[in-house]
Amino acid sequence: MSLTGDGMKLSFRIRLLAVLLVLAAAALPAWSQDEGTTIVKDSVQVTAFTLNVYHKNFDTWSWIPQMTYRVNGPIASGSQLYVDFTVPGTGAWVKFDCKTSNIEKGRSWKTECGGRDIPEDKGITYVGAVKFTIHMRNELQGSDVALFSGTAKVAKAHSNEGGPKVANHWVYYVDQDWNLPIAYAFYLPDEVKGMKYPSLGFALWTRGEYSPMDPHLFHDGKEVGKLYFKGEEVGKPGCAHAEVEDNTTHITAPTEPKFIWTRSRCDFPSIKGWNNTGDKNNGTFGPLYIMSENPGDYELKILKKGHLIRSMKFSVDATGKIVDNGIATANKMGTNRIIEPIQILGDEDGPWSRTAWKTDAFYGNPLTGFTAVK
Secondary structure, eight states, X not given: OOOOHHHHHHHHHHHHHHHHHHHHHHHSOGGGSOOOSEEEEEEEEEEEEEESOBTTBTTBOEEEEEEEEEEESOBOTTEEEEEEEEETTXXXXXXXXXXXXXXXXXXXXXXXXXXXXXXXXXXXXXXXXEEEEEEEEETTTTEEEEEEEEEEEEEEEEBSOOSTTOTBOEEEEEOOGGGTTEEEEEEEEETTTEEEEEEEEEXXXXXXXXXXXXXXXXXXXXXXXXXXXXXXXXXXXXXXXXXXXXXXXXXXXXXXXXXXXXXXXXXXEEEESOXXXXXXXXXXXXXXXXXXXXXXXXXXXXXXXXXXXXXXXEEEOTTSOBOOOSXXXXXXXXXXXXXXXXXXXXXXXXSOOTTGGGTTHXXXXXOTTOOOOO
16 A cells, blocks of 8 residues: 555654654653552561460460552552562571552552461561562563562560560560651642642651641741631641551560551641642632742641650742652652651650661661751
């Protein structure tokens, strides 16, 4: 079949467009190209699941791993996520599958595995560093790839039980102190207007049993985002949403510290990043605070039981976007959240390792470009 003049011109234009698209893709920075299936690094949580038995001996307790993590798609048909653990000096220890679903690029899949799904005879009493790797195999494609590797530091504390046979009733846990200096800033889509009218959000870690926290935001030294109706504050910000709760599976002795770490999300319903809806900024109780109209330097302060426990500084540009320090991008976190160092004040968290972030962050994958605030 021969092409007419117009057909030849159209064919040439299509080929030229294809070439330009290839060149444009090649010119994109590495972080923006399709990297295939990836792990959301700040979603990975390793728990030491304590068992009330060790090789059929109920006088000694042991532990097995439990995993939670999120995967950025695509996850192709026939794929299976799984995790393996290795103990130093012993070698391969346990390998277990994780519930897997087929998802397209642009979607994510959260999975949890291990724990009670692992036979009790696999329990160990070892404490120290254990290595693990998250894999995805696909026997239809003949592939098996490692998606994330890390090291979890396991320790133990005595249980709250009493009696003559409880000397070896140890409660096991994974040390998560490395999380505390690392915080996150982001925008949340409005329930109706989506990202055309997003709300401001933060996430931060605390250690110990949860109690309410009171967040406050300052711009040029002045608190912002406050709305009142008949003399009382409305749309008050809060940190009540627990994104991650990392607790021991058994209660420890009262003389032991609380081995509890929680990542809480702080929401500011009266503060919006920008208003791209075309509508006026008319909240139920008055205009909301718009970040794009107030660029510059900000400081987040967190009170707990009336005491200042956290302080975090960040900046916003003229479009309302939180200025990206590049840490999350450089470390390929797999999320659109911006990582910010947060200052830990007071003694509300109890004793904790202030240098763990240097080596232990994200299970032995410390952040390039990150420095904790003293």
